[in-house]
Amino acid sequence: MKILLVHPHYPDSFWSLKHALRFVSKKAATPPLGLITVSAMLPSTWEKKLVDLNVAPLKTKDIQWADYVFISAMYIQKESVDYIITECQKQGVKIVAGGPLFTQEPQNYPQIDHMILNEAEITLDPFLKDLENGCAKKIYQTSEYPDITFTPVPDYHLLSRKNYHSMNIQVSRGCPFSCDFCEITSLLGHKVRMKSTQQIIGELQRLFELNWRGNIFIVDDNFIGNKHVIKTDLLPAMKAWMQQHSYPFTFNTEASINLADDDELMSLMTDTGFNTVFIGIETPDENSLQACNKVQNNNRDLLQSIKKIQNAGLQVTGGFIVGFDSDSSSVFQRQIDFIQQSGIVSAMVGLLNAPKNTKLYDRMKSENRLISASSGNNTDLSMNFIPRMNSSELIAGYKKIIHDIYTTKPYYKRIRKLLLNYKPRISKPFSINFVTLRAFVRSIIIIGVINRGRADYWKFMFWTLFRKPGSIVDAISYSIYGYHFRSVYGLKKNKYRREI
Numbered sequence: 262m263k264i265l266l267v268h269p270h271y272p273d274s275f276w277s278l279k280h281a282l283r284f285v286s287k288k289a290a291t292p293p294l295g296l297i298t299v300s301a302m303l304p305s306t307w308e309k310k311l312v313d314l315n316v317a318p319l320k321t322k323d324i325q326w327a328d329y330v331f332i333s334a335m336y337i338q339k340e341s342v343d344y345i346i347t348e349c350q351k352q353g354v355k356i357v358a359g360g361p362l363f364t365q366e367p368q369n370y371p372q373i374d375h376m377i378l379n380e381a382e383i384t385l386d387p388f389l390k391d392l393e394n395g396c397a398k399k400i401y402q403t404s405e406y407p408d409i410t411f412t413p414v415p416d417y418h419l420l421s422r423k424n425y426h427s428m429n430i431q432v433s434r435g436c437p438f439s440c441d442f443c444e445i446t447s448l449l450g451h452k453v454r455m456k457s458t459q460q461i462i463g464e465l466q467r468l469f470e471l472n473w474r475g476n477i478f479i480v481d482d483n484f485i486g487n488k489h490v491i492k493t494d495l496l497p498a499m500k501a502w503m504q505q506h507s508y509p510f511t512f513n514t515e516a517s518i519n520l521a522d523d524d525e526l527m528s529l530m531t532d533t534g535f536n537t538v539f540i541g542i543e544t545p546d547e548n549s550l551q552a553c554n555k556v557q558n559n560n561r562d563l564l565q566s567i568k569k570i571q572n573a574g575l576q577v578t579g580g581f582i583v584g585f586d587s588d589s590s591s592v593f594q595r596q597i598d599f600i601q602q603s604g605i606v607s608a609m610v611g612l613l614n615a616p617k618n619t620k621l622y623d624r625m626k627s628e629n630r631l632i633s634a635s636s637g638n639n640t641d642l643s644m645n646f647i648p649r650m651n652s653s654e655l656i657a658g659y660k661k662i663i664h665d666i667y668t669t670k671p672y673y674k675r676i677r678k679l680l681l682n683y684k685p686r687i688s689k690p691f692s693i694n695f696v697t698l699r700a701f702v703r704s705i706i707i708i709g710v711i712n713r714g715r716a717d718y719w720k721f722m723f724w725t726l727f728r729k730p731g732s733i734v735d736a737i738s739y740s741i742y743g744y745h746f747r748s749v750y751g752l753k754k755n756k757y758r759r760e761i
Contacts, residue, residue, distance in 0.1 A: 262307040265327035265354075266300055266419070268293035269334045269341035270314040273749055274638050275609045278426070281745035284700040284707075288424040289315040291478055294415060294431060295333045295360055299381050301413040304389070311419040314341055324352045333360035336616075336637030346372055357388075361448060365617045366634075367400060376400045380434075380449075382407035406450045409434060410457045414467050427476040427513075430464045432456055432495065436483045438517065440541070441554050441620035442582070442613060445482045453486035458498045465502060469509055479514035484538075486517075488526060496529040503534050513537035517557045521566035524573070531574035531686040538570065541580045545599040546592055549585040553621070567603045574686040576679065576735075579605040583659055584613030586649040593658035597665045604678035606739050607746075610662050611639035612655070615646050640749055667746050669714030673721040676739045680729045701737045708744050 271277050271289075278290045293313055300309050310326070312319055324330060330349050334342045342362065349356050350372065358370065359377040367376050375397055377384045384401040391397040415430075422428070433455040436445050468477070485491055503510065512535045520527060520538065530538075542563060543555055550559050567577050581596055600608045614635040615622040625631045625646040635645045648655055665671060709718045718740060725736040 262304070263326055263328045264300075264303060264307055264309045264331055265323055265329070266293075266296045266309060266311045266331045267319060267345055268296055268311070268313040268315065269332065269338035269345060271338060272340065272638060274337065274640050275746070275749060277749070278742075278745055280748040281741045282426060284703045284741045284744075285426065285696055286699070287426045289313065290425070291427050291429045291480075292420045292422075292425050293333065294429045294480060296331065297415040297417060297419055298412065298431075299331065299333065299359070299377075299385065300416040300419060302381060302385050309416070309419060311416075313421075313424075314345075316421055316424045319345065319348060321348070321352065324349055324354050327354055330354055330356050332356060332358045334358070334362040335360065336362055336365075336635060338362065339637070346370075359384075361444075364402075364448065365444070367402075374399070376402075378402040379404075380407050382409060382412055406435070406452065406454060409454050410460065412456060412460070414460070414464050417467055417471055417473075422471065422473055427478045428468055428473050429478040429480050430461065430468075431480050432461055432484060433481045433486055435486065437486050438483070438557055439554055439620075440543075441624075442615065444616040444619050447618035449482070453483070455487055455490055455495075458495050461495060462498055462502055465499070465510070469506060474509050475511070477510045477512050479512055482515055484514040484516045485520055485523075485526065488523065492523075492526055492529060496526075496533050500529065500533040508534055510534055511536050513539070515539040515541075518542070518561070518563065518566050519557050521569045527570065527573035527575060528686070535575060536685065537576045537578060539578045539580065540567075540570075542567075542599075542603075542605070543580065543582045544585065544588075544592065545595050546585070546588065548587040549592075552585060552587050564599065564603055567605065568682055571604060571679065571682040572684050574684055576683055577603070577605050578607035579603070579609070581608055581610040581662075582613050583610070583662065584644060584648050584650070584655055588650060588655075590650075590654065590658065593661050596662050600662075600666050601671060601675055601678070604675060604682050606672075606676050606679050607742060608666060609639060610659070610666070612642065612644050612659055613648070614644055663750050664752065667743065667750055667752060669717035669743070669747075672743045672746075673717050673740075676721065676736065676743075677724060679739075680725070680732045680735065683732070683735075697734055697737065700741060704737060704740055704744075708740055712744070 273279050312323055332345055346356060355374040357375045357377060358373045359381060363370060363376050364378040367378060375388060377388055379402050383403045383405055388397060388401045433453050434449045435451060435453045437451055437453060439446060516538050518540050544550060545563060547559060570577050583592055583596060615625045616635050630647040631645060632647060633645045636643045642656060709715050725733055
């Protein structure tokens, strides 16, 4: 068999980092981990090619070469999925599809020949056996959750690694919490299932042997879902491996706010090479946290928790939401004040949406408030249900948040707040490599000379040189991220101009 694995294009969004990647000559933030993991599950005798549309175009000759085209996608990639399907149909090549998009709405894709839904460790093998016997079915799905200690090392060798800012690995699946707007537990369950420590070390070793150096994103929805195993087994082994190999990687991941309650865990993470963690803050409003069942964020001083994590040596990026039923008009300024005080530089603020198979979706459906499918894009001003708050007031308040946290003056003020709180534990000799130097030069030209807000850029850079010279690389990085955020939110075009 000849298999073409195709990863759909991501539209411009908060997480695409499209406008930041140009500074470091990269084409995509991370590679398609799901596809290269599925690739490793296919027979070793099959020929495989990977086309990531975020890195390279889909060529007709590649489709013609293939016996089957495999696609994996999320909601935000819908438009690109439609394009891929059309191109495959033109060439008469059959399509095999999986991933969250197809798992949650298989009925919307009758043109797909075979659907490998849920987790491939269970549903792929029956398809392969039926395919060999000439009786492959339309849909393969399961309500069970696999033991991922049998998941193979992804086929990292298929990647054009030079085009990516980060590599990625997965340690666990599932989340112990039950936030009513989140589809993770409906897809992956509440029980946290982990790969073995040997598997993770094997994946790090494989990336090391392929000469990858730099950032690795651990894609778990909650890396600390099983604290005991993480603390007593995985992190000590990762730390030892990193020390033996002279720290070739840095790590970032996602975790719940209760990370702040465990000094030993934070110390282990930073000693291992972690420097950033994404945390779902959602809102400073206690009523909204209770209403959406965000129990892990309730009854705590969120600002103090964030500061504690930063002091431990982990930069915090965060997710925020407006549009809860209990939100009042005061929530917008409260979000702005909280984000500014927290020093969370990369603050992803989105309008609440109700993904399929969530408690929120079921409630909106029962109340006849659903109006469309979720776009999956947190920057396109869309909601898929009728909010309690007046829609015009909600959109105007949302735009106010974006304007007031991402225009240059408050944005650089927030970075200064972070750099004062952030205390990295692993000290490295001060050095700027060629990639960082090139990014700095480009930031000077594009952000410091051409764009509006250049005076704020220079004030911030001089402040860093005099007050926090050891943080100059972080300062350069965050100034570039700011350029991306202002671009994606349309602040230069006044798309998100403050409306009050």
